[in-house]
Amino acid sequence: MKLSTKGRYGLKAMVDLAIHSQDKHIALRHIAERQDISEHYLEQLIAVLRKSGLVKSVRGAQGGYSLALAPDEITVGDILRALEGSLAPVACVDENVTEECSEWDFCVTRVVWKEISDKVNEVVDSITLSDLLEEYNKKNSGKEYMYYI
Amino acid sequence: MKLSTKGRYGLKAMVDLAIHSQDKHIALRHIAERQDISEHYLEQLIAVLRKSGLVKSVRGAQGGYSLALAPDEITVGDILRALEGSLAPVACVDENVTEECSEWDFCVTRVVWKEISDKVNEVVDSITLSDLLEEYNKKNSGKEYMYYI
DNA sequence: GGAAAACCGACTAATAAACTAGGAATTAAA
């Protein structure tokens, strides 16, 4: 039930963008340095986020990335599901997977998986980047430069 | 964020025990057959459950396993945590892991992981084997032998 | 034209998951 680095790094990168890319774009290199993530690896993650429409890019020298939407329009759920796929603990309660398992009608453990799935999605869909930005400002008020996320 | 087969098989096996081992013990082979799980593999899982005090065993011929506690005294959380370890999505919100990460004081994503962790534990701790047993009886009332779980 | 960036696809190392194998110890029943 652990999240992979994709989801963790991806969310950190998105919060970094929310903090630093207000009406400008910033180079991946800077995000990677601040968050201490391999640049090449982060490149792959941000490619997914771009294809999901959460991030937009400017190519060429002085190019970079910025959020494709306002921070309050991007939820943690959007980010995590883009990078990790469904957050359902088992496939049978993943709404994108249509094939029912052979034991569907009699399965009693499914109610457990379904409840977990629902609660997890409820949590991540209720938190936006804007909420995390606020949390960041609270924790770092008065401090010069605090890039940790 | 997927559960491994350990948790899934383990819960199935425990529900199977709740159904079939009322004041008797049953051989692992039967559970493995009914639930279609490799016997040797299930053996390793049930060893963990035994060491966690959720299952008790009788050795030798005609031996087998039974629940160590009443079904309403065993939660899904007990079973899953025994087999999967902590259900926290990242280590920093796992209460058994004491070491704080270097960014602890400024980290803003931790609130997300903490909320997920709390909700998941809330769900699994609120469902007992007795609840699943009831669910089983409801779904299989009137049917001859339905072993699916 | 050169440098700084995003973009792209393939390859690789490390780790974890999901078993498999083979036997030792125990005990009921024949």
Place this chain on the structure above:
DNA sequence: TTTAATTCCTAGTTTATTAGTCGGTTTTCC
């Protein structure tokens, strides 16, 4: 008292996934 059925234990193996690395191509500012 032997035999067969069962739990118990440790180690090995295979497969899949994770978490990267590598080496470029393309685009665009200066």
